[in-house]
Every structure is written in C-alpha cells, then in structure tokens.
Amino acid sequence: MSWANLLRAAVCGLMLALVLRPEWFEPMFAPFAPEGAAIIYDRASLLSLSLSHLVIVAAASVAAVFVALLLAILVTRPSGKAFLPLSRTIANMGQTFPPVAVLALAVPMLGFGSGPTLVALFLYGILPIFENTMTGLSTLPPATMEAARGIGLSRRQRLFQVELPLALPLILTGIRLSVVIAIGTATIGSTVAARTLGEVIIAGLLTNNTAYVLQGGLIVGLFAVLIYDALTQLETFFQKRLGLAH
Amino acid sequence: MIEIDNITKIYEGRPAVDAVSMTIESATITAIVGTSGSGKSTLLRMINRLVEPTSGEVRINGEPTTGMAKNALRRRIGYAIQGHGLFPHHTVARNIGAVPRLLGWDKAKIQDRVDELLDLFSMPPEEFRSRYPAELSGGQQQRVGVARALASRPDLLLMDEPFGALDPIIRTRAQADLHRIQRTLGSTILLVTHDMEEAIQLGDQVAVMDQGRLVQHGTPAEIISNPATDFVAEMVGGVDRPLRLLSLLPISDILEDGAAEGEPIDEKTNLREALSACLWSGRDSVPVERNGALIGHVTLKAIRSRAEGSHELG
Ligand SMILES: Nc1ncnc2c1ncn2[C@@H]1O[C@H](COP(=O)(O)OP(=O)(O)OP(=O)(O)O)[C@@H](O)[C@H]1O
Ligand SMILES: [Mg+2]
Numbered sequence: 241m242s243w244a245n246l247l248r249a250a251v252c253g254l255m256l257a258l259v260l261r262p263e264w265f266e267p268m269f270a271p272f273a274p275e276g277a278a279i280i281y282d283r284a285s286l287l288s289l290s291l292s293h294l295v296i297v298a299a300a301s302v303a304a305v306f307v308a309l310l311l312a313i314l315v316t317r318p319s320g321k322a323f324l325p326l327s328r329t330i331a332n333m334g335q336t337f338p339p340v341a342v343l344a345l346a347v348p349m350l351g352f353g354s355g356p357t358l359v360a361l362f363l364y365g366i367l368p369i370f371e372n373t374m375t376g377l378s379t380l381p382p383a384t385m386e387a388a389r390g391i392g393l394s395r396r397q398r399l400f401q402v403e404l405p406l407a408l409p410l411i412l413t414g415i416r417l418s419v420v421i422a423i424g425t426a427t428i429g430s431t432v433a434a435r436t437l438g439e440v441i442i443a444g445l446l447t448n449n450t451a452y453v454l455q456g457g458l459i460v461g462l463f464a465v466l467i468y469d470a471l472t473q474l475e476t477f478f479q480k481r482l483g484l485a486h
Numbered sequence: 487m488i489e490i491d492n493i494t495k496i497y498e499g500r501p502a503v504d505a506v507s508m509t510i511e512s513a514t515i516t517a518i519v520g521t522s523g524s525g526k527s528t529l530l531r532m533i534n535r536l537v538e539p540t541s542g543e544v545r546i547n548g549e550p551t552t553g554m555a556k557n558a559l560r561r562r563i564g565y566a567i568q569g570h571g572l573f574p575h576h577t578v579a580r581n582i583g584a585v586p587r588l589l590g591w592d593k594a595k596i597q598d599r600v601d602e603l604l605d606l607f608s609m610p611p612e613e614f615r616s617r618y619p620a621e622l623s624g625g626q627q628q629r630v631g632v633a634r635a636l637a638s639r640p641d642l643l644l645m646d647e648p649f650g651a652l653d654p655i656i657r658t659r660a661q662a663d664l665h666r667i668q669r670t671l672g673s674t675i676l677l678v679t680h681d682m683e684e685a686i687q688l689g690d691q692v693a694v695m696d697q698g699r700l701v702q703h704g705t706p707a708e709i710i711s712n713p714a715t716d717f718v719a720e721m722v723g724g725v726d727r728p729l730r731l732l733s734l735l736p737i738s739d740i741l742e743d744g745a746a747e748g749e750p751i752d753e754k755t756n757l758r759e760a761l762s763a764c765l766w767s768g769r770d771s772v773p774v775e776r777n778g779a780l781i782g783h784v785t786l787k788a789i790r791s792r793a794e795g796s797h798e799l800g
Binding site: 381383384385386387388389390391392393394397402405406481482 | 534536556557558559560561562565567568569570571572573574575584585588618620631634
C-alpha cells in the first residue's frame with residue numbers, strides 16, 4: 241500500500257471512529273468542555289446527524305448537477321447561444337447572495353426544517369458546475385468535433401458519445417467544488433432546524449462548550465476532505481483516459 | 487461518378503472556393519493540390535456537406551447531395567480529416583469501428599474488420615487494439631484516422647492530407663497501401679495534399695487549386711508537361727519536371743531482352759529509378775529483375791528517347 245492510501249485509510253478510520261464511537265475521544269475533548277458539562281454530544285446520535293447531513297448535501301447536489309448540466313448544454317447549442325450571457329449573470333448573482341439570506345428568505349415559504357437548506361445548497365451548487373460544464377463543452381478539440389460530424393453522428397449522438405465524455409473531467413471538477421462547498425454550508429442549515437452536524441456546533445456555541453464545536457467541526461471537515469479526495473481521484477482517472485495527464 | 491457543379495463558398499465576403507466545376511470518375515483517385523489556404527479542405531467539406539456551398543451543387547451518381555439526409559450521406563462517405571481527429575476517449579478499435587457501429591454491423595464483424603485494417607497499416611492488432619489515441623505516435627494516430635475512414639468500405643473516400651505526419655518511409659508504404667486498396671475495392675478517392683510529388687504518385691487525375699479556383703485538372707502527365715498557368719508550373723517545379731515525368735513511366739515500356747552488368751532494379755519501379763541506377767553505376771544500362779529473377783535490361787538511350795516521346799505526348 242502506498243503512503244497516500246495509508247493516509248486515506250487512517251483518515252477514513254478516524255472519521256468512522258468519531259461518528260460511531262465518540263466516547264473513545266472523551267479524554268481528548270475533556271479539556272475543552274466547561275466544568276460539569278457533557279463532553280460528548282448526546283442529544284442525538286452523531287451517526288444519524290451525519291447521515292442526515294450527507295443526505296441533504298447529496299439531494300441538493302444531485303438536483304444542482306442536473307439543472308447545471310441541462311443549462312450548460314442548452315446554452316452551448318447553436319440555438320441557445322443567445323442565452324449564454326443571461327444565464328451566466330443569473331448563476332453569478334445566485335452566488336453573491338449570502339447563504340444565510342437565502343435561508344431567511346426561504347423559511348417563510350418552506351417553513352423550518354430541511355427545506356430551506358436544500359434550496360440554499362441547491363442554488364449554491366449550480367454555479368461551479370454550470371461554469372465548468374460550459375467551459376468543457378465550448379473548448380472541445382475542433383478536429384475531433386469535425387470528425388464526429390464527418391462520420392455522420394447525429395447531434396444527440398455527438399452530445400452523449402463525444403462532447404459530454406470529453407468534458408467529463410472539467411464537469412467533475414465543478415461537481416467537486418460544489419459538493420465540498422455544500423458540506424460546509426449545510427451546517428448553517430441547523431439554524432433553521434435542519435438536521436445536520438451544524439446542530440452539534442451550534443449547541444456548542446450556545447453553551448460555550450468548545451468540545452461540541454470541535455467534534456462537529458472535525459467530522460464535517462473530514463467529510464469534506466474525504467469526498468474531495470475521492471472526486472479528485474475520479475477526475476484523474478478520466479483525465480488519464482483522455483491522455484491529458486499521466 | 488461525382489459531379490461538382492459550379493460550386494462556390496464565400497466566407498466574410500471573400501470566396502474560399504470560387505466557381506469550381508469538375509467531374510470525378512468512379513474508381514479513380516483524384517489528388518487536389520494547392521498551397522495553404524487555396525480552398526482544398528473547403529472543397530472537400532462541401533462534398534459531405536460539412537460546409538454548405540453558397541451556390542452550386544454536388545451530385546453523386548447523378549443525385550444532388552442537397553436532397554439527401556446529411557448524416558446518412560456522411561456515413562456513406564469515408565472521411566479522413568486533416569490532423570486525424572480521433573476520439574481521445576475511445577480505444578483504437580472503437581475509433582476504427584465508429585462508422586460500422588453506426589451502420590449497425592454486428593460486433594464480431596466489426597472486430598474482424600478492425601484487426602484487418604490494423605494489419606494493413608502494419609500495426610499489430612493485439613498490441614494496438616485497446617490503446618488510446620494519446621498512447622500512439624503522430625504517424626500511428628494518422629494511420630488510425632485513415633483506417634477509420636476505410637472501415638465501412640465506402641465507395642467514396644475523402645481524405646484531407648492523410649499522410650501529412652508520416653515519415654518518408656512509412657509515407658511511401660501508406661501511399662502504396664492506399665493505392666492497392668483503391669485498386670482492389672474500386673473505390674473513388676478524393677485526396678487533398680500540398681505535396682505535388684504525392685499528387686503525381688497517387689493521382690489518376692490531379693486538380694490544382696489556387697486562391698479558391700481550380701486552375702488545372704488532368705492526368706499527372708498533362709499537368710507536368712503542359713502546366714496551364716505559371717502557378718501550376720511553379721508547383722510542378724521547373725527543374726524536376728523531366729524526372730517527374732519519368733517517375734510516371736513503368737519499366738516494362740522499354741524493357742529489352744538480354745543481360746547487363748550491375749545491381750538489378752525491380753520491374754515494378756519506374757524509369758526514374760532506372761535512370762538513377764544508370765547514373766549511379768556510371769553504366770549505359772541496368773539489369774531488371776522480377777521476383778528476384780533477371781528478366782532483361784533497360785538502356786540509358788531508351789530512357790532518354792522515351793522521356794522525349796512522353797514530353798511531346800503530354
Ligand atoms: N469557417 C471559416 N470561416 C471563415 N473563413 C474560413 C473558414 N474556413 C476556411 N476559411 C478560409 O477559407 C480559405 C480556404 O481555407 P481551406 O481550409 O479550404 O484551405 P486549405 O487549402 O485546406 O489550406 P491548408 O492547406 O492550410 O489546409 C482560407 O483563407 C480560410 O481562412
Ligand atoms: Mg486544409
């Protein structure tokens with residue numbers, strides 16, 4: 241096993257232990273908890289909070305990937321070129337809006353719970369994927385595209401058999417950025433009662449219990465690192481395929 | 487038969503191809519030559535409708551291409567693109583099998599065809615089949631590009647500088663292969679090149695383009711001996727012209743019985759080789775062999791009179 245894989249296994253193990261056997265870490269977190277307060281978060285199981293956190297991120301990301309891909313494909317077709325600047329502006333505006341503001345605006349419409357968080361993460365997730373997919377689809381090698389037309393592939397076949405596969409590494413980069421942002425941003429959702437690991441962090445902040453803040457933060461951070469790494473490896477795999485990296 | 491009828495393409499007010507008409511007989515090779523930017527690729531692309539002409543039309547066996555469905559037309563025509571244009575995410579086998587797959591051939595038949603073509607281009611199938619284009623040399627990529635164009639055995643092949651990236655030795659072999667394939671299958675080939683030597687070697691007909699216009703269209707011998715314009719004369723190259731003419735003439739034309747001294751040359755070569763052998767050895771004649779057996783000789787005198795004769799003919 242290489243050093244990189246050893247490190248990966250270690251980080252993975254640490255994450256699992258933190259989620260499944262938090263009591264093992266009591267001695268480590270004890271100095272950060274106030275006198276007499278609980279050291280390990282016990283108002284809900286960390287496992288169920290983690291799963292709920294990941295499910296919310298996954299649901300929002302899947303929706304974002306779907307919408308972003310669709311938009312990027314539309315604006316790179318000859319008939320959609322006119323909408324390119326407009327869709328870019330909208331996606332950029334979405335990004336400049338602070339996530340807390342999105343939550344605040346969504347609560348009156350969707351009520352407390354996971355709804356507003358899903359909306360915020362979804363809106364935030366679109367831009368990086370949209371930008372990258374658009375770049376990928378508009379910078380394809382011209383000779384390959386001419387060959388695709390020249391051998392008689394239909395528009396649809398060109399899109400699915402040539403354009404999207406060739407843009408895949410860039411699309412994956414967009415998805416990676418988007419998912420990692422979502423993992424972090426999801427913690428804010430707990431302010432409007434979404435069940436995420438943010439709950440642990442917020443409880444810690446409210447009761448001055450730094451041990452809680454560390455626990456929550458550490459798990460969220462490890463999730464982000466592991467997912468970032470997994471998606472990076474996937475990208476490298478496809479890039480190698482295309483002869484772009486070795 | 488392909489009829490190109492008064493075809494014009496205007497880009498930004500300037501003609502890239504200017505009122506070109508020419509008829510291409512079936513089962514022949516036509517080499518289109520010209521300098522960079524003379525409109526060769528544009529002319530070729532208008533045949534499979536990758537570029538729509540501003541005016542004029544192309545007919546294949548009498549049928550105008552504008553009446554055919556674009557993708558069906560393109561699947562029928564083999565197209566080897568300038569700079570290969572392979573699919574970087576597909577293996578060599580999948581690249582070569584692209585058109586047969588579109589045409590719905592079954593898997594085993596596609597695989598056989600892929601191996602056959604790899605063999606033909608001296609790329610051992612077991613070694614190359616499952617490589618990706620990035621794992622090939624420039625010359626190998628180009629050969630795979632040509633193999634892809636040939637895969638479905640199209641009647642009509644459009645080739646845009648197919649041998650540009652090949653070194654001289656492989657280039658000569660690839661040209662010979664193409665010639666052989668064309669003769670056995672009876673395909674019609676339109677081949678773009680900016681190398682007059684290649685056009686003369688490969689073309690049954692040579693079409694010379696200059697600034698979008700077709701300035702001359704004829705047999706290699708006609709082009710060499712009667713260049714229509716100064717531009718054609720320049721392309722043919724004043725100094726080399728007699729030698730180029732000789733390179734078109736087979737040894738059998740002037741083969742005489744009897745032996746001669748020196749290193750024999752092969753019967754399949756041409757009079758230019760024979761002349762060069764005479765000059766190199768300093769002798770007046772050179773022996774000729776067929777499959778390793780001596781069959782006669784040619785003399786310097788005969789080469790000379792044949793050269794003068796063909797000059798007048800042209
Ligand atoms: N899509 C296009 N838009 C505008 N101008 C074009 C386009 N395609 C070709 N041209 C112009 O048309 C002319 C002919 O181009 P073409 O590609 O047919 O030349 P070529 O003879 O194939 O040259 P080369 O030997 O360099 O490949 C050139 O001046 C080129 O700039
Ligand atoms: Mg060209």
